[in-house]
Amino acid sequence: MNFQYKTQAFSYRFFVLMLILFAVQILFGLLLALIQLDPDLLKGTLNFNVARAFHLNLAVVWIVTGFMGTILFVGPLLGKKDIRPFWLIKFLFYALIVIVIWTACTLPLAQKGIAGWIGNTPWLQQGKEYLEGGRITDVLLLVGFTIFAYLTLFMFPRKVKTWNEMHWGLAIGVCALAGVWVFSLISAKNLDTQEYFRWYVVHYWVEAVWEIIHITLIGFLLSKFFGADEKEVGFAVFWGVSLVVLSGLIGNSHHYFWIGTPAFWQFWGSLFSALEPLPLIFCLWHVYLDEKHGITPVENRPAFYFIFGSALFESMGAGVLGFTMTMAYANIWEHGTWLTAAHGHLALFGAFGLLVIGATYEAVRKYKNIYRFRGYLGKLSFWLLFIGLVGIMGSFAYGGTKEIFVYRILGLDWWAHQVRPAMANARVLLGFSALVFIAGAIILIYDLFTMKNREISEEEQFARNNKLGSSSRISMWRKNMMPVEFGIWLGGIWFFGLVVTGGVFSFNLHSVRAGDPTIPFILMGIGYIGLILTTLLFAVRFLQAFEQRQNMLQVLQNTDNENLCVIDLKPVIQVRDKEKLILEAFNRLNYGEAFVMVSDKNLSEQHPVLHKVLGVSFAWESLEEGPQEWKVKIGKLN
Amino acid sequence: MSSFIEKEKKARRAAIWIIGGMIGIWIVLSIFSFTDSAARKRPDTTQVTFAGQTALRGKQVFQAYNCMDCHTMVGNGAYFAPDLTKIYDHTGPAWLKAYLSSPGTYPTRAIVNVNLQELIQSGAVGPTTLDDYLAKYPGAKSRVEERGGVQALMPNLGFSADDIKALIAFLKYSSKLNTGGWPPKVIASQSVIQREAEKLESESGLIKSRVTGELKSPNSSGAGGAGSSPIALGKEQTINLGCAACHSVDGSKLVGPSFKGLFGSQVSLDGGRTVTADTAYIRKSILEPNADIVKGFPKSVMPAFGGTLTDEQISDIIQYIKSLK
Numbered sequence: 001m002n003f004q005y006k007t008q009a010f011s012y013r014f015f016v017l018m019l020i021l022f023a024v025q026i027l028f029g030l031l032l033a034l035i036q037l038d039p040d041l042l043k044g045t046l047n048f049n050v051a052r053a054f055h056l057n058l059a060v061v062w063i064v065t066g067f068m069g070t071i072l073f074v075g076p077l078l079g080k081k082d083i084r085p086f087w088l089i090k091f092l093f094y095a096l097i098v099i100v101i102w103t104a105c106t107l108p109l110a111q112k113g114i115a116g117w118i119g120n121t122p123w124l125q126q127g128k129e130y131l132e133g134g135r136i137t138d139v140l141l142l143v144g145f146t147i148f149a150y151l152t153l154f155m156f157p158r159k160v161k162t163w164n165e166m167h168w169g170l171a172i173g174v175c176a177l178a179g180v181w182v183f184s185l186i187s188a189k190n191l192d193t194q195e196y197f198r199w200y201v202v203h204y205w206v207e208a209v210w211e212i213i214h215i216t217l218i219g220f221l222l223s224k225f226f227g228a229d230e231k232e233v234g235f236a237v238f239w240g241v242s243l244v245v246l247s248g249l250i251g252n253s254h255h256y257f258w259i260g261t262p263a264f265w266q267f268w269g270s271l272f273s274a275l276e277p278l279p280l281i282f283c284l285w286h287v288y289l290d291e292k293h294g295i296t297p298v299e300n301r302p303a304f305y306f307i308f309g310s311a312l313f314e315s316m317g318a319g320v321l322g323f324t325m326t327m328a329y330a331n332i333w334e335h336g337t338w339l340t341a342a343h344g345h346l347a348l349f350g351a352f353g354l355l356v357i358g359a360t361y362e363a364v365r366k367y368k369n370i371y372r373f374r375g376y377l378g379k380l381s382f383w384l385l386f387i388g389l390v391g392i393m394g395s396f397a398y399g400g401t402k403e404i405f406v407y408r409i410l411g412l413d414w415w416a417h418q419v420r421p422a423m424a425n426a427r428v429l430l431g432f433s434a435l436v437f438i439a440g441a442i443i444l445i446y447d448l449f450t451m452k453n454r455e456i457s458e459e460e461q462f463a464r465n466n467k468l469g470s471s472s473r474i475s476m477w478r479k480n481m482m483p484v485e486f487g488i489w490l491g492g493i494w495f496f497g498l499v500v501t502g503g504v505f506s507f508n509l510h511s512v513r514a515g516d517p518t519i520p521f522i523l524m525g526i527g528y529i530g531l532i533l534t535t536l537l538f539a540v541r542f543l544q545a546f547e548q549r550q551n552m553l554q555v556l557q558n559t560d561n562e563n564l565c566v567i568d569l570k571p572v573i574q575v576r577d578k579e580k581l582i583l584e585a586f587n588r589l590n591y592g593e594a595f596v597m598v599s600d601k602n603l604s605e606q607h608p609v610l611h612k613v614l615g616v617s618f619a620w621e622s623l624e625e626g627p628q629e630w631k632v633k634i635g636k637l638n
Numbered sequence: 639m640s641s642f643i644e645k646e647k648k649a650r651r652a653a654i655w656i657i658g659g660m661i662g663i664w665i666v667l668s669i670f671s672f673t674d675s676a677a678r679k680r681p682d683t684t685q686v687t688f689a690g691q692t693a694l695r696g697k698q699v700f701q702a703y704n705c706m707d708c709h710t711m712v713g714n715g716a717y718f719a720p721d722l723t724k725i726y727d728h729t730g731p732a733w734l735k736a737y738l739s740s741p742g743t744y745p746t747r748a749i750v751n752v753n754l755q756e757l758i759q760s761g762a763v764g765p766t767t768l769d770d771y772l773a774k775y776p777g778a779k780s781r782v783e784e785r786g787g788v789q790a791l792m793p794n795l796g797f798s799a800d801d802i803k804a805l806i807a808f809l810k811y812s813s814k815l816n817t818g819g820w821p822p823k824v825i826a827s828q829s830v831i832q833r834e835a836e837k838l839e840s841e842s843g844l845i846k847s848r849v850t851g852e853l854k855s856p857n858s859s860g861a862g863g864a865g866s867s868p869i870a871l872g873k874e875q876t877i878n879l880g881c882a883a884c885h886s887v888d889g890s891k892l893v894g895p896s897f898k899g900l901f902g903s904q905v906s907l908d909g910g911r912t913v914t915a916d917t918a919y920i921r922k923s924i925l926e927p928n929a930d931i932v933k934g935f936p937k938s939v940m941p942a943f944g945g946t947l948t949d950e951q952i953s954d955i956i957q958y959i960k961s962l963k
Contacts, residue, residue: 036718039791047793049707052716056707110704113795117698127704129715189683189694191812195712233648242653249660258820259712261671262678266818268667332820336713336721368850403717406838413777415720416785416791416834421842450832496839513822515830559917 002369005076007011007083007155013093014042014069014365015360018062019445021100022353025058026434026441033434036427039416046108053107053132057349059193060205061100064177066356067213071152072168073363074220078166079155091148099140103133117139120187123635128194130202131184145178165234169216169241169581176209177448192260199255207276207318209606210352215240215283217355221307221362222287226294236286251276252477254326258335266328273326277319283488284315288486293545295619297553299365300365302378302447304544306358309386310351311541316535317346317393320497324527330504333408338400338423338503342393350389357444364448371460374454381444388437390459390532395433397424397500397528404507407519438509465558468551470592477541478548480617480638487536496534500527548591548615548638555592556619556635564633569599586618594635596623610634659796681814688731688807689762696808699801708792712817717791721821726813728777731806732757736880738802739939740893742794743883746786750778752941754877762803772924787880794893799938872958875951884940887962894940901960904932920956 003009028051035041035048042051074088076082106125109115116124116134124134124443131138152174156167163171184201188194219233219240253269260539287308298304318432325334334340361378402422426460447454456464503523506512512519567585572578585595597603607620624631674680681695700706706715726734732754736745745753747768754771757763772779797805797887824831876882876897884893895905901920906912908931913919922929924947927940947955 043684043793047708048718049704050718052707052718053704110702110707111795112799113699113702113797115702117702120694120698122698122701125702125704127701127706129706130702132707190680191683191699191712192680192815239653240649242650242657245655245657246660249657250664250667256671258817260680260815260817262675263818264667264670264794268663302769334824335820336710336715336717341717369924406834408821409824410829410834412835412838413720413841414835416789418838418843421838422840510825513825515826515834516801564828586701619725 002366006086007076007089007364008073009367010086010089010093011069011073011363013067013249014072015363016455017093017096018065018069018356018360019448021062021065023441023445025062027056028052028058030434030438033427033431039420047111050108050110053110053597054104055133056130057075057103057107057352061096061349063210063352063356066353066360067097067210067217068096068148069363070217070359070561071174071213073359074217074224075152075155075170076225077150078170078220079157081155081157083151083154088147091393092144093568095144098466099137099144103137106134107428107535108133113545120189124158126187128198130603131198134483135185135187138181141329142178142181142185144180145174146455149174149178154350164230165237165241165498166216166220169212169237170218172241173209173213173216176212177205180204180209181471190260195259196228196256196261199252203252203255204248206348206352207251208244211244211248211279211314212309213239214352215244217359218283218287218311219309219461221288221303221359225298225300225304225307226290226292227291227296228293233286236282240279240282240286243275243282247272247275247278254328254331257328257331270327270329270331274323276326277315277323279317280315282571284487284490288481288483288488288542289313296556297550297554298364299372299548300375301550302382302469303361303365303377304546305379305382306354306361308542309382309539310353310355310358311322312535312539313346313354313389315349316497316531317343318494320493320531321346321393321479322502324497324501324504328502329508333507334400334504335406336397338426339404340398340400342400345396346389346393347516347590354385360448364451366454370455372456372517373451374456377447381440381447381480382436384436384440384443386440388433388435388440390536390543391433391436392430393566394528394532395426395430396498397524398429401422401521401524401528402426403502403504405520409507409513409517410515430447461554462558464552468550468592470555472590474548474638475544476589478638479545480549481542481545489534489541492534493531496527498527498529499523500531503527542591545638552635553619554635556594556621556633559594561623561633562598565595567595567597569597569603578606582606582610582634584594586634589636591636591638594619594633597632597634599630600628601630602626606632640911647848678816680816681811683808683811686807686811686814688810689757689760689803691807692802693804693807693811696804696806696811699804700808703795703797708774711812712815713820722809722812723815724813724819724821726809728775728808729781730771730775730778731763731810732771733778733781734806734809735777735802737790738797738805738882739941740794740883741792742790742892743880744781744785744788744790746878746880747782747884748878748940748946749880749883749941750782752943752946756941757945773876787877796893796936798936801878802939810909866956868957869961870958871951872954872956875947875955876958879943881955894935897959900962907931908933908937917956920959921952923954924955 010427031051032048039048065459072083072522087412089383109125110127114124115126123135123136126134146486156163180201183197186197216237219237222228223230249272250268251272253265254273254371255269256265257269257324325331325339325343365373403419406412407419408423477557500523503520506520509519564586567581569578569581572581582597589595597606610618610620619633619635620638621633622631623633656940662740683697684692686693700711705722706926707709708716708719710717710720712723713721733745735757736750736753751768754763754766758765771797774780876893886892886896887898889898899916903915904917907915913930919930925944926942928938931937
């Protein structure tokens with residue numbers, strides 16, 4: 001083990017539990033996809049609703065377990081202190097297992113119609129989507145969350161005044177995790193009240209509390225990875241969290257359009273839901289900025305892949321897809337169809353699942369005392385999960401589009417012979433995507449548990465770095481991504497998102513309502529396919545540039561600083577001439593080569609200049625810092 | 639640099655104030671969410687009842703069976719089965735009662751009628767004829783005409799008679815919810831809908847498998863030459879009445895006991911008695927199904943067929959059951 005704090009070692013068992021729950025959850029997902037194809041499958045033995053209750057609850061539980069693991073992993077670094085007493089962590093861990101087993105035993109009671117009602121309180125299970133567990137599960141979970149909040153706060157400094165934004169982010173996150181859960185204890189007599197408070201838990205968890213934790217953890221993990229400036233990360237965390245609360249608080253009311261609550265929610269919900277993507281774009285932008293900070297190569301590239309994927313899917317799946325459906329005029333068509341599931345899979349697994357998997361990669365590496373390892377399996381699993389996931393989303397989007405036409409526009413309701421057949425192809429596609437996803441998950445779990453087999457020794461790494469070598473040309477996919485290009489990609493994703501939005505809105509057109517689906521089918525077809533392809537290509541582009549940058553950083557690490565060409569800036573007086581000299585030297589470099597700059601003045605002021613002149617595609621390593629001489633090594637990356 | 643920090647501090651304070659303001663708006667709106675106004679009155683599960691069961695109990699049954707993880711209710715749920723919010727307005731209580739008694743099969747016209755008569759007799763539904771009922775609830779009419787006796791995808795959950803009434807009360811309640819115009823009204827013309835529906839059904843690949851044999855209207859019985867023997871007439875009766883939705887002819891267990899090998903067998907009843915399934919027993923079971931409940935089967939689910947069948951028709955059915963060895 002290679003941990004600074006003992007608390008961190010405890011995170012490992014949470015990650016193992018998380019992977020087990022994840023595996024079971026996706027097997028239930030596969031089962032659901034199969035029942036979609038053959039509705040008689042396991043009928044009477046394990047009905048669809050029970051399997052779905054497992055699928056949803058496990059999704060929530062494994063991600064929360066992952067959050068716990070991640071916070072135990074990074075918390076001591078943030079608070080510079082261990083948790084006491086340790087037995088409370090162990091207690092939390094076993095309590096979690098007991099809750100899972102208990103809930104797994106009670107959920108199948110739905111097949112017999114047993115909820116354990118005493119008065120109006122369902123003690124065993126309660127048939128509320130996402131919160132299917134009964135009151136006993138709810139109370140146990142509340143205790144668990146409270147313990148967890150206590151443990152997290154215990155690690156932080158006593159003096160609240162010394163907290164930075166990340167302390168605050170996590171503190172608010174873990175307290176709200178327990179606080180919001182209190183609303184799951186409400187059993188209302190009326191359906192509108194019940195649904196109202198159900199969304200307090202479901203929405204405020206995923207669209208507020210989890211996002212706050214997510215943004216804080218991404219910020220913290222990236223500053224660990226790239227040595228990003230804590231102030232800058234703090235800035236991003238504060239404004240990210242503020243935007244989440246600002247938009248998400250009233251944005252919640254997009255769930256209150258049609259559940260029997262008043263119509264004024266349609267205005268408020270539409271307005272603030274439209275703002276909900278802002279923090280998510282903001283977060284992705286900061287991931288983009290932070291990626292260019294480090295000058296030592298990232299030792300755990302798969303972890304970075306997953307963290308990047310998390311920010312991307314949060315922006316695309318939660319942000320863009322959420323935007324396409326939460327305004328009232330779109331929502332009236334989308335509500336209660338497969339389009340919701342298209343958004344849900346990306347927003348839940350894409351945003352939160354990928355993040356905790358990223359943290360798992362780092363924790364496992366530290367736990368098994370591995371410095372470097374070959375990441376090809378991790379990356380393969382990332383791409384399979386990525387493609388499987390967008391495939392699942394695409395299948396739901398395709399089926400949902402057909403469903404809106406058949407079910408809402410035509411009002412056909414013979415499920416077996418009209419609605420289901422209309423969505424038949426989407427079901428097949430869903431099954432295939434699920435298989436790709438599961439292949440990715442199998443490789444992921446295998447890679448995590450056998451990472452030690454792929455460890456790379458110091459000498460081997462040296463040899464590998466030499467093999468990478470330097471080159472005079474690189475493909476345009478591997479070139480540094482400038483802010484403008486990032487903007488174009490994001491703009492592309494949003495463009496197709498708006499096309500989809502237009503498609504959903506177009507169901508309001510009279511011609512469409514009269515029975516001609518051409519306009520929405522074309523718009524949504526182009527929109528969804530464009531969205532998927534743009535997202536995929538953007539991820540390839542971003543990660544290729546990342547690979548190039550990291551490879552070149554490794555090559556530069558190998559170079560002997562003594563033999564580098566030295567540019568002496570001491571005799572040069574004019575700033576313009578200095579810049580020219582540096583630029584010329586830089587342009588002569590091959591990718592993966594470097595020169596050394598020497599001056600009698602502090603060179604750190606040259607850094608922003610270089611930024612301006614060269615963009616951000618260079619490595620900057622300070623070799624000597626005054627008082628007589630300043631020396632900086634500058635390398636060309638991509 | 640310090641001016642930047644000052645600016646940032648100010649901006650952050652402003653952000654926190656704005657968030658505070660949002661929380662204020664949020665609280666005010668939330669309070670108005672649950673106050674009745676002249677324009678809208680919220681239905682109450684404790685007030686809405688059906689056949690002596692409250693919608694509140696229906697809501698508990700609805701949750702106990704986790705209906706929401708297949709169906710949707712006010713659009714929330716699993717999208718695996720139809721939305722139920724307005725189903726009561728669409729199909730009415732008699733069709734729902736008939737369907738929920740044996741969800742594996744869509745009820746026939748005759749079985750809806752039997753349920754309707756029972757509901758009228760118990761006072762749960764005001765006096766009406768079947769045709770008036772079907773005219774009032776077009777969803778029930780189309781279901782009976784197009785799907786009567788056809789297999790449904792829903793599993794048989796074995797609801798008790800009280801569960802069924804409570805569920806109907808809950809669905810009556812949910813149909814009263816003001817859902818703000820959702821789901822949107824269908825304005826496409828009948829011809830377009832018909833055309834698309836036929837296309838989908840031919841594409842479906844699923845055969846509209848009637849549970850047993852061909853469906854005939856109950857009034858046309860005895861017209862055909864082949865159907866003139868008592869056994870054939872009895873078989874026709876069981877099809878028209880939808881008996882097969884609950885009673886299999888191959889020995890498998892559905893909602894009720896199978897007809898196969900029933901006649902002459904020893905049947906153990908609730909309460910420990912054992913009787914021989916003879917003509918008198920079967921006759922009594924048709925006319926007063928709740929007098930003797932077979933062990934392991936739910937009570938009060940089967941409607942009483944007294945008054946809907948002639949003596950001759952009953953004896954035909956018994957002859958048919960007798961033939962299923």
